[in-house]
Amino acid sequence: xxxxxxxxxxxxxxxxxxxxxxxxxxxxxxxxxxxxxxxxxxxxxxxxxxxxxxxxxxxxxxxxxxxxxxxxxxxxxxxxxxxxxxxxxxxxxxxxxxxxxxxxxxxxxxxxxxxxxxxxxxxxxxxxxxxxxxxxxxxxxxxxxxxxxxxxxxxxxxxxxxxxxxxxxxxxxxxxxxxxxxxxxxxxxxxxxxxxxxxxxxxxxxxxxxxxxxxxxxxxxxxxxxxxxxxxxxxxxxxxxxxxxxxxxxxxxxxxxxx
Amino acid sequence: xxxxxxxxxxxxxxxxxxxxxxxxxxxxxxxxxxxxxxxxxxxxxxxxxxxxxxxxxxxx
Numbered sequence: 456x457x458x459x460x461x462x463x464x465x466x467x468x469x470x471x472x473x474x475x476x477x478x479x480x481x482x483x484x485x486x487x488x489x490x491x492x493x494x495x496x497x498x499x500x501x502x503x504x505x506x507x508x509x510x511x512x513x514x515x516x517x518x519x520x521x522x523x524x525x526x527x528x529x530x531x532x533x534x535x536x537x538x539x540x541x542x543x544x545x546x547x548x549x550x551x552x553x554x555x556x557x558x559x560x561x562x563x564x565x566x567x568x569x570x571x572x573x574x575x576x577x578x579x580x581x582x583x584x585x586x587x588x589x590x591x592x593x594x595x596x597x598x599x600x601x602x603x604x605x606x607x608x609x610x611x612x613x614x615x616x617x618x619x620x621x622x623x624x625x626x627x628x629x630x631x632x633x634x635x636x637x638x639x640x641x642x643x644x645x646x647x648x649x650x651x652x653x654x655x656x657x658x659x660x661x662x663x664x665x666x667x668x669x670x671x672x673x674x675x676x677x678x679x680x681x682x683x684x685x686x687x688x689x690x691x692x693x694x695x696x697x698x699x700x701x702x703x704x705x706x707x708x709x710x711x712x713x714x
Numbered sequence: 715x716x717x718x719x720x721x722x723x724x725x726x727x728x729x730x731x732x733x734x735x736x737x738x739x740x741x742x743x744x745x746x747x748x749x750x751x752x753x754x755x756x757x758x759x760x761x762x763x764x765x766x767x768x769x770x771x772x773x774x
Contacts, residue, residue: 494716504719508728515732550742554735562728569721667736674743681750688757 462539464680471677478670485663492656499653508566510656513641514664516559519587520622522552522668526594527619530612540676542608543683545615546598547675551668553591560584571635579628580636583621590618604683 489510499506526548532541563581564574575581594611601607629638640648647654718725 498719503721504717504725505721507718507725511728511732551739554739558732558735561731565724565728565731569724671739671743674747678743678746678750681747681754685750685753685757688754688762692757692760692762 464540464543464684467540468677468680471673475670475673475677478666478673482663482666482670485659485666489656489659489663492659496656497652502570505566505569506653508562509653510660512559512562512566513657514661515555515562516584517661518664518668519552519556519559519584520625521665522548522555523587523591523615523619523622525672526552526615527622530615533608533612534616540680542604542612543676543679544672545608545611546604547679548672549591549595549598551671551675553588553595555664555668556584556588556591560588576635578634578636579632580625580634583625583628587618587621587625590614590621594618604686 493507493510496507496510498504502509526545529541529545529548532538533545560581563584567576568574594614597611597614598607601610626639628634629636641654641657649657
């Protein structure tokens, strides 16, 4: 099945019905393995047992940016290629991305209190991620504010692409500014600085959370397609009612015009 | 028994928050799916069909 075939919502629904059970099972298994490996990981010589927070904080932080990246590609699909499922993908991803960003901020804050002595610091990394979270909320508000999905899609696509400027700012904030947040230790030139005992559970949890996102995203896209189908059928139903009661309205307008 | 040291409450709260938010996300998506399929079935029962002639509730 090619990408062109998936442009057909009915084919996409058939595909999701087939793959969602397998994706859900794979996500549960990988999450279980990842959590088990996280529990077995030794304490860090500086952080102690709080290093376990990293196994959920880092995947959520990565996904907060990854989801916006997915939405940016989908926005290009809306504006450039006019792919019929592109705005469905972008709209469905926003609440999931907002949740991951919220969790990244919350778990980071819960790690910061014992390690930094504060829940929050207005440094470049924390502030730029907070801005990302607010952008997710703004985007969701925009989708809700505009009734027509195609009009909302174009406005949301432009906002998403403008917001994508924040992604490199978040990534390189720890290099460009003097921040309390530590620099990159996994995705960096010269390889990871993490010991294998921490890197393995971290990568397992990252893959598990990515699978979780793919599963939730496909399910949310399926819901959005069904929502649009409901909307178009309700509009069809309303136009039939209006058509069947049309002559009476004409008569009423003539009466008004006569007075 | 795994020992979480003096900061156990921070670690447990972090994992509980992630579990709660993910559970809310899954619950919301499942309920939304049920809601949309039920609305499609209602439209189908009231005789509104898709232009393709397929049942409104036919998701495949």
